[in-house]
Amino acid sequence: MKRPNSACYLFSICFLMVFSSHSFASSGESIYKQVCANCHTPGVAGAPKLGDKAKWAVLIKEGQIQITAHGYVGIRGMPAKGGKPDLSVSDFAASVVYMANQSGATWSNPDDAMLKRIDAEILRRQAQIRK
Numbered sequence: 001m002k003r004p005n006s007a008c009y010l011f012s013i014c015f016l017m018v019f020s021s022h023s024f025a026s027s028g029e030s031i032y033k034q035v036c037a038n039c040h041t042p043g044v045a046g047a048p049k050l051g052d053k054a055k056w057a058v059l060i061k062e063g064q065i066q067i068t069a070h071g072y073v074g075i076r077g078m079p080a081k082g083g084k085p086d087l088s089v090s091d092f093a094a095s096v097v098y099m100a101n102q103s104g105a106t107w108s109n110p111d112d113a114m115l116k117r118i119d120a121e122i123l124r125r126q127a128q129i130r131k
Contacts, residue, residue, distance in 0.1 A: 027091065028098030028109065035082045036095050045077030048103070056103030064107050065114065068096045069121035073129065089118060 032040070032050070039047040048055035059067045072092050074080035081087040082095070093115070097107045110118060 028094035031095035053104040
């Protein structure tokens with residue numbers, strides 16, 4: 001039986017790294033298409049349309065943490081988690097990054113430190129809503 005050579009292993013590792021990076025990078029787009037596009041493509045109930053730089057500029061100025069947390073909790077006509085109750089904060093955040101970047105931002109998917117700040121803002125916003 002012939003053993004694979006190290007070049008074959010190297011190719012396999014490179015392939016997995018590229019494939020994994022691509023799926024992580026496209027997760028925001030995928031979530032957008034599955035959850036967010038229903039409202040953010042046609043602009044239902046005043047939702048800022050994907051690519052509408054003027055409407056998104058105001059949100060982008062508020063900052064990634066705030067609009068992610070407020071959208072996750074629900075704001076104005078937007079239901080919490082975009083109407084998908086099992087959507088995680090990190091997946092929701094990836095979809096916000098995708099939409100904002102398609103509309104003029106240059107954000108990155110949040111790291112653990114930013115996710116903690118988003119979680120803290122979610123708790124603050126929920127407490128504010130309960131008052």
